[in-house]
Amino acid sequence: MRGFVTFLAAFAVVALGYWAYHQNILTQQSLREVDRLQREIGLERENLGVLRAEWAYLNRPDRLRELVDLNFDRLGLLPMSPSQFAVMDEVVWRPESLPEAAAPSEPENILFSASETEEPL
Amino acid sequence: MTRRIALRPLARILEARAIGENPDRIERENVALRHEQARDKMRQRAESRLLMVAMAFFAAFLTVGVKMTALAGSEPEEPHIASTAAAALGTRADIVDRRGRVLATNLITNSLYVQPNDLIDPATAAAGLAEIFPDLELDWLMRRFTSGSSFAWLRGSISPEQQQRVHDLGEPGLLFGPRDMRLYPNGAVAAHILGGARFGEQAVNSAEILGVAGIEAQFDAELRDPARNGEPLQLSLDLTVQAAVEEVLEGGMTLMNAIGAAAVLMDVNTGEVISLASLPDFDPNARPRPLLVGDQAESPLFNRALQGVYELGSVFKIFTAAQALELELVEPDTMIDTTGPLRMAGFEIEDFSNYGPENSVTDVIVRSSNIGTVRLAEMIGTERQQEFLDSLGLFDPTGIEVVEQRAARPLYPSRWTNLSTATISYGHGISVSPLHLAAAYASLLNGGTRVQPTILRRDTPQEGARVVSEEVSAIAASMLRQVVTDGTASLGEVEGYEVGGKTGSADKPDPEGGYYEGRLLSTFASVFPANDPQYVLVVTLDEPNIVMLGEERRTAGWTAVPVAAEIIRRAAPLLGLRPESVDPELAYQLSSASE
Numbered sequence: 001m002r003g004f005v006t007f008l009a010a011f012a013v014v015a016l017g018y019w020a021y022h023q024n025i026l027t028q029q030s031l032r033e034v035d036r037l038q039r040e041i042g043l044e045r046e047n048l049g050v051l052r053a054e055w056a057y058l059n060r061p062d063r064l065r066e067l068v069d070l071n072f073d074r075l076g077l078l079p080m081s082p083s084q085f086a087v088m089d090e091v092v093w094r095p096e097s098l099p100e101a102a103a104p105s106e107p108e109n110i111l112f113s114a115s116e117t118e119e120p121l
Numbered sequence: 122m123t124r125r126i127a128l129r130p131l132a133r134i135l136e137a138r139a140i141g142e143n144p145d146r147i148e149r150e151n152v153a154l155r156h157e158q159a160r161d162k163m164r165q166r167a168e169s170r171l172l173m174v175a176m177a178f179f180a181a182f183l184t185v186g187v188k189m190t191a192l193a194g195s196e197p198e199e200p201h202i203a204s205t206a207a208a209a210l211g212t213r214a215d216i217v218d219r220r221g222r223v224l225a226t227n228l229i230t231n232s233l234y235v236q237p238n239d240l241i242d243p244a245t246a247a248a249g250l251a252e253i254f255p256d257l258e259l260d261w262l263m264r265r266f267t268s269g270s271s272f273a274w275l276r277g278s279i280s281p282e283q284q285q286r287v288h289d290l291g292e293p294g295l296l297f298g299p300r301d302m303r304l305y306p307n308g309a310v311a312a313h314i315l316g317g318a319r320f321g322e323q324a325v326n327s328a329e330i331l332g333v334a335g336i337e338a339q340f341d342a343e344l345r346d347p348a349r350n351g352e353p354l355q356l357s358l359d360l361t362v363q364a365a366v367e368e369v370l371e372g373g374m375t376l377m378n379a380i381g382a383a384a385v386l387m388d389v390n391t392g393e394v395i396s397l398a399s400l401p402d403f404d405p406n407a408r409p410r411p412l413l414v415g416d417q418a419e420s421p422l423f424n425r426a427l428q429g430v431y432e433l434g435s436v437f438k439i440f441t442a443a444q445a446l447e448l449e450l451v452e453p454d455t456m457i458d459t460t461g462p463l464r465m466a467g468f469e470i471e472d473f474s475n476y477g478p479e480n481s482v483t484d485v486i487v488r489s490s491n492i493g494t495v496r497l498a499e500m501i502g503t504e505r506q507q508e509f510l511d512s513l514g515l516f517d518p519t520g521i522e523v524v525e526q527r528a529a530r531p532l533y534p535s536r537w538t539n540l541s542t543a544t545i546s547y548g549h550g551i552s553v554s555p556l557h558l559a560a561a562y563a564s565l566l567n568g569g570t571r572v573q574p575t576i577l578r579r580d581t582p583q584e585g586a587r588v589v590s591e592e593v594s595a596i597a598a599s600m601l602r603q604v605v606t607d608g609t610a611s612l613g614e615v616e617g618y619e620v621g622g623k624t625g626s627a628d629k630p631d632p633e634g635g636y637y638e639g640r641l642l643s644t645f646a647s648v649f650p651a652n653d654p655q656y657v658l659v660v661t662l663d664e665p666n667i668v669m670l671g672e673e674r675r676t677a678g679w680t681a682v683p684v685a686a687e688i689i690r691r692a693a694p695l696l697g698l699r700p701e702s703v704d705p706e707l708a709y710q711l712s713s714a715s716e
Binding site: 046049050052053055056057059060061062065079080081082083084085 | 212215222223226227228229304306307308309310360361364365368615616617618690691693694695699700
């Protein structure tokens, strides 16, 4: 009996030692992983900064204005004007129940008829 | 284990009895032996216990000793804890507009430096560099390379293409160092507000970026603070509106043949400057050098809206009228004597044309009568006039968070005579910046509380000191509205946005004394919508001159007003301001006609 207890205790010590050592190694690995990720985050942050700067540069008002002028034939974009504000009453809502013989293209017309006031572009 | 000793072993006792000895002796002898044996055993046990204790102590002291040796022999080091927070950023913070769009950011580029001792063929290297960088001169490069120094900077930041070309020269003496470069992606848009930056202290691996003007200089320390952790600085500017204002202003300046122009668009309640433009402008990415000779006010670096103080003329009349109303000296329909000319201290005050013997206070403003305004100022008196103008902030720098404002101190007479009171009532003899004027209009029209212009984003209205009562504020707005509907600013009408405003055309002062003939500064200070003021817009054109309807026109009504109207037409929808009862067809025709 006594010998068995001693054996159990010894086994427990070895097992706990192994566990503690294992945890230690896992922690060290995690720390290395965190370091690596943080370096990566730093690099990504740098890249993000460059992309953000590029995005801002590509979206600079002067360039957009030039593009609008160049593509006027296709896009017909004009500066926003007060007439583009509409009153809710001017919006044509989709009827509660669709007419029975509604052709597939018809709902589209209903949806977009509100924009007709801006059509002269 | 030793055998237990018997006390009276039978054999020995019988033997002793046989020879006549006392057997008790044997017993005593054995008792003594037993004692001895027990003692030995106990000593042994005590000794082994002592040894155990000694070993335990030894182990404990050994552990402590080993740890102490380890501590003494190792470098001090912070405990390594995995941190989730991002490491502090060493870069300068971005500047963004009110909707988070980037106005200034950093870009990683490279700097170029030379270690002449490592150059293999200085002549070829110099020739190659002169070809890549046209502004580097061959002679200058050769002098650098052969001067015997071991290090020299060549360029602060170069593009990746240039870097590749330098790399292709194959010179081991030409080296690159990483550089954070300040980039203003929108070019000249909002250039005067942003200012610019330059490199400060340089080392091979990094360089300081220092703000030299505008916001960059004002918030230099905050932007560089690593504890900011990259949090961008948010301005009150709206990039889209700013770009639209600059575009319209530039078109207007060209059309009106003006030499300069400025515009300030401000929220009347929060004091936020939504747009502030000054022309001519510059590209902050390549900030021009300050002028070494001549008037700094002619440099593109000069911010006319914020640094320039000018006599702005009749736009001041509304202050006089509002004060007279506030002091209950007059009602809007009180008749004022406007017979001219008015002689005062050897000076003659006239109106643009004769407006008849009498006009109501409203008509004095609508028709812009100098004489009528002087009569109102006479009722108010010098002291109260000064107090009122001071309460509108027209005697001090504006306090906006742009470094140049500190020098923009309004000019007013140190000896304030009755004549000063008279001329200042209609905006002559006092010089303020267009931003001062915008802030004063905002204070007057937002319900009558003082606002301080700010360039930083804020959400809540400023609860400033009361300047005029709410009624007077509303009356002032309706008077300004009538200037547009019936008065000097009829070209300022924008369908849907009840524009109100006051024109001002002032002769430019000659630095050698007196005023220039025919060189005007035309200003239109406007508010929209007049029935519920939200924004104040001040447009100033320097020396405009246009032939319209067969006549040469310089006054604000023909120059600054149409430009301001176009700015409102473009900016108001961008600000999300809903027009009131617009006839879509008509509004469309107006806006497309103005393209």
